Amino acid sequence: MTKVTAQVSVSVDGFYAGPRFDGDGDWMASAESAGFFRVTRWVTEGMAWRERQGFAGGEQDTNSEVIAETFAAAGAYVMGRRMADGGEVPWGDEPPFRAPVFVVTHRPRARVERKGGTSFTYVTDGVAAAVERARAVAGDRNVAVAGGGSLVRQVLAAGLLDELELHVVPVVLGSGLRLLDADLGLGEKEGIELTPTRVISTPEVTHIRYAVHGRAPLLLDDRGRGGGATTIIS
Amino acid sequence: MTKVTAQVSVSVDGFYAGPRFDGDGDWMASAESAGFFRVTRWVTEGMAWRERQGFAGGEQDTNSEVIAETFAAAGAYVMGRRMADGGEVPWGDEPPFRAPVFVVTHRPRARVERKGGTSFTYVTDGVAAAVERARAVAGDRNVAVAGGGSLVRQVLAAGLLDELELHVVPVVLGSGLRLLDADLGLGEKEGIELTPTRVISTPEVTHIRYAVHGRAPLLLDDRGRGGGATTIIS
Numbered sequence: 091m092t093k094v095t096a097q098v099s100v101s102v103d104g105f106y107a108g109p110r111f112d113g114d115g116d117w118m119a120s121a122e123s124a125g126f127f128r129v130t131r132w133v134t135e136g137m138a139w140r141e142r143q144g145f146a147g148g149e150q151d152t153n154s155e156v157i158a159e160t161f162a163a164a165g166a167y168v169m170g171r172r173m174a175d176g177g178e179v180p181w182g183d184e185p186p187f188r189a190p191v192f193v194v195t196h197r198p199r200a201r202v203e204r205k206g207g208t209s210f211t212y213v214t215d216g217v218a219a220a221v222e223r224a225r226a227v228a229g230d231r232n233v234a235v236a237g238g239g240s241l242v243r244q245v246l247a248a249g250l251l252d253e254l255e256l257h258v259v260p261v262v263l264g265s266g267l268r269l270l271d272a273d274l275g276l277g278e279k280e281g282i283e284l285t286p287t288r289v290i291s292t293p294e295v296t297h298i299r300y301a302v303h304g305r306a307p308l309l310l311d312d313r314g315r316g317g318g319a320t321t322i323i324s
Numbered sequence: 325m326t327k328v329t330a331q332v333s334v335s336v337d338g339f340y341a342g343p344r345f346d347g348d349g350d351w352m353a354s355a356e357s358a359g360f361f362r363v364t365r366w367v368t369e370g371m372a373w374r375e376r377q378g379f380a381g382g383e384q385d386t387n388s389e390v391i392a393e394t395f396a397a398a399g400a401y402v403m404g405r406r407m408a409d410g411g412e413v414p415w416g417d418e419p420p421f422r423a424p425v426f427v428v429t430h431r432p433r434a435r436v437e438r439k440g441g442t443s444f445t446y447v448t449d450g451v452a453a454a455v456e457r458a459r460a461v462a463g464d465r466n467v468a469v470a471g472g473g474s475l476v477r478q479v480l481a482a483g484l485l486d487e488l489e490l491h492v493v494p495v496v497l498g499s500g501l502r503l504l505d506a507d508l509g510l511g512e513k514e515g516i517e518l519t520p521t522r523v524i525s526t527p528e529v530t531h532i533r534y535a536v537h538g539r540a541p542l543l544l545d546d547r548g549r550g551g552g553a554t555t556i557i558s
Binding site: 101102103104108109121124125127128246256258260261262263264265269270271272274275276278279280281282283284285286289291293296298300308309 | 335336337338342343355358359361362480490492494495496497498499503504505506508509510512513514515516517518519520523525527530532534542543
């Protein structure tokens, strides 16, 4: 059965890129880029990713297996407009998706066909509509929310996300584009409950897959009697 | 050899408590408390913690073993003033630390002796001095930075932290007191590099222990060629 999933590489402090670059200069030289490439280094070094890019070499290891599995599981993608615009040139004639991509945007644009099975369809009637259109063509594979972070938050906040996999990279960035922030719109004493369903640890990254159960009230559990638990939490 | 360590229970989005409660009302009824008790539930349900509190029952499981190990490893504690004030009443005559605690404060106060081996010494000459005083009495055990978050950040930013263990609880809180935030004072294109040294996964919490290597520049790795990696990151 098709699940709606998202996979995000983040720093220990939750950033998927450095501070947002909005200038006309060289994105590759920006702090946003520096943070982005630090948290995705395990990806760019992975053979399974490099093969799809047409790059030589790469590591054939557990991390590469996670990448291959992630590609294989996706029958269709949903993507934010900024990411689609940023990727259009570097992805070139044969993008790595090899599946239909539905881009959430306010700007109507004709469908774009690329080699290798990738197409870009521009959806102007919202995130839920884009997810449904992706689901309709994903077959028995999953709908992967490719990002950026704002789109992942919208899908999560709307209760449309079934599975979130965080690839937690052992670096503290201190600032940048944060995956999970206040615009989730949670109420006071309300959380989104998850369950970890798979954890794979390597020196480069800790892969934590969560099933998403949705919003729930934070019930007061006062067995801690206030400060007691602070012997091991901060 | 003595290490300076910190152990923090955090939500998936990095909060160790809900939004800060500064009122005169009931902290236990606050959103700060609701978030705090959600991320420490695995602790308050652990037999190893309940025993030290004099509470009956509790789970004797992997999480409880992590708690017992954490208590056993600490030869002395460093603590922030707000946490020490908040805990003074609930901890009572026999606090759960059973070791010397050095409280970082601007307010001089006489040393307090409690039953069971816990004492509170109030240090007014800064975080580094408090860590050194704790190290001097920790023997061959560790100095545990008990929190709050601001103190952990100060110790980390000062390069004094050898090991950080995050107990990542599968809930998204959306807002609250964040362990790792901008006041780490990292430069642009600078990070704090870590290495995961142990990961223990349970349904209630994922325990990730990191060795802290310190500040390092974020070197641009452009093998990602811009957008390509976004097929599996967001």
